[in-house]
Amino acid sequence: MTAVLEVTGLTKRFVREDKATVALRDFNLSIEEGTFVTILGRSGCGKSTMLNLLSGLTKPSAGTVSYRGAPHTGPTVDIGYLTQSDTLMPWRDVLRNVQMPLELQGVDPEEQRRQALHLIDRVGLAGFEASYPRELSGGMRRRASLARMLAGGASTVLMDEPFGALDAQLRNELQEELLRLWNGSGSTIVFVTHDIEEALLLGDRVVVLGPLGTILRDEQIDLPRPRSVDETRVDPGFVRLHRELAAALKEGAAA
Ligand SMILES: Nc1ncnc2c1ncn2[C@@H]1O[C@H](COP(=O)(O)OP(=O)(O)O)[C@@H](O)[C@H]1O
Numbered sequence: 001m002t003a004v005l006e007v008t009g010l011t012k013r014f015v016r017e018d019k020a021t022v023a024l025r026d027f028n029l030s031i032e033e034g035t036f037v038t039i040l041g042r043s044g045c046g047k048s049t050m051l052n053l054l055s056g057l058t059k060p061s062a063g064t065v066s067y068r069g070a071p072h073t074g075p076t077v078d079i080g081y082l083t084q085s086d087t088l089m090p091w092r093d094v095l096r097n098v099q100m101p102l103e104l105q106g107v108d109p110e111e112q113r114r115q116a117l118h119l120i121d122r123v124g125l126a127g128f129e130a131s132y133p134r135e136l137s138g139g140m141r142r143r144a145s146l147a148r149m150l151a152g153g154a155s156t157v158l159m160d161e162p163f164g165a166l167d168a169q170l171r172n173e174l175q176e177e178l179l180r181l182w183n184g185s186g187s188t189i190v191f192v193t194h195d196i197e198e199a200l201l202l203g204d205r206v207v208v209l210g211p212l213g214t215i216l217r218d219e220q221i222d223l224p225r226p227r228s229v230d231e232t233r234v235d236p237g238f239v240r241l242h243r244e245l246a247a248a249l250k251e252g253a254a255a
């Protein structure tokens, strides 16, 4: 196995008005190609800070992030990033939002349209191509954002609590959809969540973070795939891991 993303000695300090906040301290992580890695941690432990660094959007205060063996120099189209907040363009309908990455890559307009329609269908938004973001529910906007990110064709995908604000039913539907889309694609996914169940349901591996991005646990998740929410939830292995990770999070917070 080869590492797609390799992080060594990563530290991120924010300075504002002479006051420094350390968000990550001496963080090390290696992500293998084609794997689905979930990063689990409580609010404020540095998850978004870490994804920003992995994407190349921000620079570390110390340490390096390497992508396919070369240190980051900035964002690359090869890494897709679905941020925590919605970034759909309000003046574009769903089709034109999803087409955008293809437009930027100079893809032929007919081909843009064909690929975008296919992705819109895959995320379950067929029939809403001409709708504007304001006309969609929160879940539909997330689907559209997902389709737009996939349109970029990135082989590595970073997702920051993408389903966090959705109701449980919809969240489960999108989780299963994401697994279907990922399955067999060969792409690498780094998925950040504060939800233990979500982390276990999706990941090949769960990395549990404590304060300042300390790694509390790093577990291989060998639950059978394909995973359905209903079946996985009652799997004895799942129940045991859920208990262990909950305890790790609790201990980490107390330390
Ligand atoms: N731009 C910033 N300026 C100052 N402090 C920040 C900034 N971004 C994040 N932080 C601080 O870094 C810590 C980690 O934040 P974040 O990475 O957003 O955590 P998480 O995503 O796990 O909730 C928090 O204490 C937060 O207040």
Ligand SMILES: [Mg+2]
Pocket: 047, 048, 049, 084, 160
């Ligand atoms: Mg965050």
